[in-house]
Amino acid sequence: MKFKTLLSVSALSIATFIGSAQAAIIPAMDFATQSGWLADGVNSSSKQANGTVFDCAAGTTDAANGCGLTFTGAAGLPNAYDTVTWGSSNAKSGLNIVSQAGTLVTNGDWVQTGLITHSNKTILAGSRSLYKLDLETLFTLVNPPVGSKAATVGIQFNETPNTSNPANCPIPQLSGTGCDDTFLIKLNLPAIKFVVAGPEGKEQYTISFKLNPLSGVTQSVVNPDGSIVLVTTEGTVNQLELLAQLTMSKVSAPATVGMLGLSLIMLGLRRRNKQ
Structure with missing residues (x-):
């Protein structure tokens, strides 16, 4: 599998502010996010246990895309959905994304911007399961109204065949229940950086991103x-x-x-997974 990375750079300049000394310090920023799994026929595919990969044609159901994936819950972005499922009606695995809004406190704790839930079911032998999927995320700073930036995060998923003896499961196998499924995620969301200049000097602000495994991961x-x-x-x-x-x-x-010059440099990363 060969990974191709497309890196784009854009600069967004914000209007100049005139204010007092305390205006040069931003104590907090309000943000909002929109995230969804892409069902555009380009950024998703499925795979059978024998290794055959099926590229999903555009469409939200198996009947439309022909690869066994079903997308539901419009995420507010083009061709993006909150949930994707695969497998049979009585053994359905899936991924769900909940987009969050909140406040980032300067030099404060990490704050959740999205929550991914994976339902890991034992699907029927021969079923098509998720293989590759892109998650598109739009991160917006709403107060101060700095702007938005979109990034596409690529996910490669391996639905492992199950055996009665966990010792025969593909590596890595960390539990003693069935065969563990694995995700390969290249989460390289570039930091958003900007500089505020005021009477007492300049301050550089950085918004960093990371992925944190929770229960069962x-x-x-x-x-x-x-x-x-x-x-x-x-x-x-x-x-x-x-x-x-x-x-x-x-x-x-x-x-x-007496002058605030606020500029924002954003890096948008799109990682696509190419055979």
Whole structure:
């Protein structure tokens, strides 16, 4: 499997503000997110146990896309949905994403921006299961109204065949129940950075992102390219969260008194998974 990374850089300049000394310090920022699994016929595929991969044609149901995936719950982004499921009617696995809004406190804790729930069921032999899927996320700073940036996070999923003896399961196998399923995720969301200049100097603000495994998910491997392998136990419902944190550091360069120059440099990463 060959990974192709497309990196785009854009600069967004915000209007200049004139204010008092305290205006140069941003104590907190309000954010909102929109996230969804893409059902556009390009960014999703499924695979059978024999290794045959099916590229999903555009459509939200198996009848329309021909790959066994069903997308439900419009996420507010083009061709993006809250939930994707696969398997039979009585043994259906799936992924759900809940988009969060909240407040980032400067130099405060990590804050959840999205919650992913994976329902890991033992699907019938021969069923098509998820193989590759892209999650599109739009992160918006709403107060102050700095702007929005979209990023596409690629996920490769391995629905493992189950055996009666866990010792015969594919590696990595971390539990003693069935054969663990694995995700390969290259979560390399670039930090959002901007500088505020005021009477007392310049301050650089950075919004960083990371993925945090929750119940039922084990982080198995961190690869040199930044991708991680997440292991989930068969027959469980498990979760992982997307997090953001706002930090500030002083910049030694002098600033013009009474003037706030606010500029934002955003990096948008799109990782696509190509055979």
